[in-house]
Amino acid sequence: MEWQDEGIVLGARRHGESSVIAEIMTRQRGRHLGLVRGGRSRRMQPVLQPGNSVQVTWRARLDQHLGTYQVEPTALRAAALMESATAVYGVQALAALLRLLPERDPHPHLYEALGIILENLQDPQSAGELFIRFELAMLEDLGFGLDLTSCAATGTREELCYVSPKSGRAVSREAGRPWADKMLSLPEFLAEGSRKSAEGDSLSAAFDLTGFFLRRHVYEPRGMEVPDARSGFVNAALKALAANN
Structure with a gap:
């Protein structure tokens, strides 16, 4: 079997003396692993860094096999992503989120979103807002989407x-007033049709919102801890945003 696709490198781990197993988020085939022979060479190591965009050819005798990748770079952004804490943690946190999805399960909209976020990780405000929307999309794809369009x-x-922490649905100011101390805050920039952009307090509230539902519905049922990279990204983004204001 053989196919070609575009992808974004999520990670690579050593395999044998000179090869690696590359983890790549592809446009049409989701998160997909493959062996890269010579992946530890001087030529390939810079290519197989998280955040880089690549063109891949995958080959295997049977579809269920690990298979081998032939990888060609299309956008080498990994070096630039090492220049700020927001970007470093952001790449790691995004990869950790995508690992929640079944391998080889197509999510082309998440692939598109990943590319957009990677291009904006140097801007903490844009990166933070895009990351929140990525987490909301992940919750939706995992079957736990929030309904923020109308009052429950x-x-x-x-x-x-x-x-509402129970239903994951939006609640209006008037309806929620008696239980305000038990409700999660809905930042204005996440409201449908809002033209507001994320700011320090609203972004912090949004991180709390998505983090709550990810813990409840995804991490805790799987016996997992929230990845440290997420906390690192949240702290770095909020700190950088505060320093810029």
Whole structure:
């Protein structure tokens, strides 16, 4: 079997003396592993760094085999991503999120989103907002999507400022007032049709929001801890954003 696709490198681990097993998020075939012979060579090591975009050819006798990759670079951004803590942690946190998905399960919209985030990781405000939307998309694809479009109690689309921790649905200011201390905050920039951009406090609230549902529905049921890279990214993004304001 053989196919070609474009992809983004998530990681690589040593295999034997000179090869590596590359983990690549491909456009059409999702997160896919493959053996890269000579992957530890001087030519290939810089290519197989997380965050780089590549063109791959995968070959195997049977579809269920590990198979081998032939890899050609298309965008080498890994060196630039090493220049800030936000970008370093961001790449690691994004890869950790994508590892929650079944291998070889196509998610072309997440592939597109990943590329956009990687191009904006040097800007903490853009990176933070895009990361939140990526986590929301991950929750949706994992079957735990949030409904932030209308109030769970009244159906109104106005003044949505809370999220119910039980249902994951938005709640309006008036309907949620009696239980405000038990509600999660809904940052205005996440409201449907909002033209607001993320700021320090709203971004922090958004990280708390997605983090809560990821822990409840994804990490805890799997007996997993939230990856340290996420905390590193959150702290670095908020710190950089505060320093720029």
